[in-house]
Amino acid sequence: MHWASTFAERIISERGEKKEYVCESGVTPSGFCHIGHFREAITTNLVAYALKDMGFKSRHIHMWDDYDRFRKVPANVPASYSEYIGLPDCKVPDPDGCHSSFADHFMEPFQISLADAGMKPDFLRASEQYKNGIYRDNIKISLDKKDRLIELLNSQRGGEKLSLDWYPVSVYCPKCGKDQTKVTSYDGEYGLSYSCKCGFEETADIRKANYVKLKWRVDWPSRWAELGVDYEPYGKDHGTQGGSADTGQKIIQEIFNKPPIIGVTYEFVSLKGASGKMSSSKGNVVLPSDILSVMEPDVLRYMFVKTKPSKELKIALDLDFLNVYDEFDRVETTYFSEEEIEKREKYDKLYEFSNIWGYKSLPAQPSFRFLSVIVQITSDIDRIVKILKKEGHIPKDLSETDLERIKTRAKLAANWVKLYAPDMIKFELLDTPPEVELTVEQKEGLKVISDLIQGEDLTDVELHNRIYEIATNLPIEPKKLFEAIYRVLIGKESGPKAAAFINVLEKDFVVKRFRSY
């Protein structure tokens, strides 16, 4: 069974049958939302999908923690932003001025990427929820049970313990907007007294003061309780024992009197070859949009679908990238084939959970590997399609969706070659004959090949065989002849398989080039 379905089963059995299951993901938009945050979302989305797949209703909610405190100025943001520290992220201005807030600046591109990858969760904002007073009751409960909270949190704390003047809330000062406030007392009813560094002080009525926020460790379980969350994944930094997920599970039971949620710790995502955690300050963040610029969304999904959350995911952008694509195509082929295979169900789920287009039959599969060669020859999509057909990579008759996919892949392949392909497979077709020293035999060989291809159309295999024949007859080492071919076409000693490569190029061009030596 697929891991997402296993979680779905667990949710149903442990939380009982419900009308609708709530699966939550959540991110603090205090910097670029990278591919690790993407795992947060898709690990939620897939389980919500699996629940539906099993015939239950489910909802994916994505919480934007935009009411969190602006803690530190990230890299790439002016140092002057230190003046905003203490404000909630939703009140800090966008450094680039393109969004209504600092938080929005990072939220929007992520939401777009999620949509591109077939995810449209219900986006919620913590700032709005607090403004609307959704957590008012939980704030009161937390204040009432403050001592129990302290006890509970202290039992998990290693170093310094919380003292009795700790309060489970922080207050964003209504005057200066910052949370540089200190709660001085709580009257046991609704009065919360505090003073701010800016000089402001008051006794707020927690029924009305919508700028009182629960502290993170309490905020999270409060949210689970209030929104009826059944399932939420979290990164390993939260998932460690004594971490916020752990204490959250205790708090939701002991403070808010609700059963624990189904949680899952997921491993980090990184680029193959990179080490360490991604962080904006290190400048090693990979955005979902970065991957989507070279990979189709269903293939991106596939990588997460096939990797259990507990496994670290290393995304390869080097040659292994092509293997992932090949693998996806194979899974797709299997899905649409009638062939009886073992683990049919598993393969089918891999594809169903990845595919976002709802294909009814096997779509054209222009090999990404082959495209990475073709796009270096031409950017003309009609010619690319022609070549793909000629070389038997795609069917003769193409539907609109087939054509769309070919166009998309060609574009992505071109991006991949430009951005990530190793030099070894990059080449440039030379417009003019390069100056190269060739032996008499090499020149003669090229001439014979040009006569040959001008006369007739040969298949790749035929041409390949003839090149060997020509070399043997001259005689010249085949290797030398191949070298000559690559030198005069792309100025390198080696290149794409010669016969197919020649067949893919314009015949007149090749003939003329081979004869110019």
Next chain:
RNA sequence: GGGCUCGUAGCUCAGUCUGGUUAGAGCACCGGCCUUUUAAGCCGGGAGUCGGGGGUUCAAAUCCCCUCGAGCCCGCCA
């Protein structure tokens, strides 16, 4: 110090939850394909004490205990 994950073929991994035929896949490698495939061919092949030790069982990669090694997390950076 506490905890998590991982250790299965040269490499990347599946299989471990629900123990059961000769432990699988991809890549790599080797061989063959009218003496012939540079990055896109087809067919075939070899290969693993399942980190080590012990236990439970008719039966262990799978469950339990111990141990070694690698990586990672630990008070709001997934």
